[in-house]
Amino acid sequence: MSEHTIEATGRSVEGKGASRRLRHAASIPAIVYGGKAAPQPIQLDHEQIWLANKHEWFYSSILNLDIDGKVEPVLLRDMQRHPYKQLIMHLDFQRVDAKQAIKVAVPLHFLNVDKSPAGKASDVVVTHELNEVNISCLPKDLPEFIEVDLAELTLGQTVHLSELKLPKGVEIPELKLGKEHDVAVAVARQGRVEVEADSAEGATEAEAAAAEVPAAKVEKDEE
Incomplete structure (x- = not known):
C-alpha cells in the first residue's frame, strides 16, 4: 500500500x-x-x-x-x-485506528477485456455495472483498488460481486445480506440485437407506409 x-x-x-x-x-x-x-x-x-x-x-x-x-x-x-x-x-x-476494521469504497480496475472472447467479438458489448465496491478490512490490509480480470469473459456471461478476488483480510459486507445482494459487476451482452430489432421495426413501418400510397392514388383516380 x-x-x-x-x-x-x-x-x-x-x-x-x-x-x-x-x-x-x-x-x-x-x-x-x-x-x-x-x-x-x-x-x-x-x-x-x-x-x-x-x-x-x-x-x-x-x-x-x-x-x-x-x-x-x-x-x-x-x-x-x-x-x-x-x-x-x-x-x-x-x-483511523490500526486495530479497528474500516469500511471504504475502493475503485475497481477492469483488466484484459480486450483479450477476452467477448472483447474480441465485434458484436459484443462489455459493460461495467459497478465502478467501485464497499469493503471492510483492517487499515493495514486496505487496497487502493481491486482488480477484475475479464480475460475469460464470454458472450452472455456475468461477473458477480462474489466472484471478485479479494486481497487477504478484505471482505465485502454486502454479500452477508443475502444472494440478492450479489449484484453484477460486469456483463457481456449481444451488441446488435437491439439495433437489428429497431431496423426491422423501421423497415416494417416503411413498407406499411409505402403500401398505403398506391391505395390512396387509386382512390383519387377513381374519383
Missing part, C-alpha cells in the same frame, strides 16, 4: 466568516474527527488538495495527515465542492 502525506495547519477560528476568509486566501477549511481525540479544525492548501483529488488514492487510501508536524492516519469521508467553480469548499477526515 502506497503512502501519501497531506500537509495541514491547525486553526483556532471557526465559523462561516473565517471559512470564507480561508477560501479567499486559497486555503480549504476542514475537520478531523473520530478516535479518542476531540474534533480538530484544520486548514489545507487548495492547490495541493486540488492536485491530490485528481487521483484515486485520495478517496480510497489511508492518508498521512501532517498537522503542524504531528502525523496521524486518516480517511477522507466527505468533500464539499462549489456548484460550478473549480473550488473545494470543505473536507472531513476521519482518524
Whole structure:
C-alpha cells in the first residue's frame, strides 16, 4: 500500500466568516474527527488538495495527515465542492485506528477485456455495472483498488460481486445480506440485437407506409 502525506495547519477560528476568509486566501477549511481525540479544525492548501483529488488514492487510501508536524492516519469521508467553480469548499477526515476494521469504497480496475472472447467479438458489448465496491478490512490490509480480470469473459456471461478476488483480510459486507445482494459487476451482452430489432421495426413501418400510397392514388383516380 502506497503512502501519501497531506500537509495541514491547525486553526483556532471557526465559523462561516473565517471559512470564507480561508477560501479567499486559497486555503480549504476542514475537520478531523473520530478516535479518542476531540474534533480538530484544520486548514489545507487548495492547490495541493486540488492536485491530490485528481487521483484515486485520495478517496480510497489511508492518508498521512501532517498537522503542524504531528502525523496521524486518516480517511477522507466527505468533500464539499462549489456548484460550478473549480473550488473545494470543505473536507472531513476521519482518524483511523490500526486495530479497528474500516469500511471504504475502493475503485475497481477492469483488466484484459480486450483479450477476452467477448472483447474480441465485434458484436459484443462489455459493460461495467459497478465502478467501485464497499469493503471492510483492517487499515493495514486496505487496497487502493481491486482488480477484475475479464480475460475469460464470454458472450452472455456475468461477473458477480462474489466472484471478485479479494486481497487477504478484505471482505465485502454486502454479500452477508443475502444472494440478492450479489449484484453484477460486469456483463457481456449481444451488441446488435437491439439495433437489428429497431431496423426491422423501421423497415416494417416503411413498407406499411409505402403500401398505403398506391391505395390512396387509386382512390383519387377513381374519383
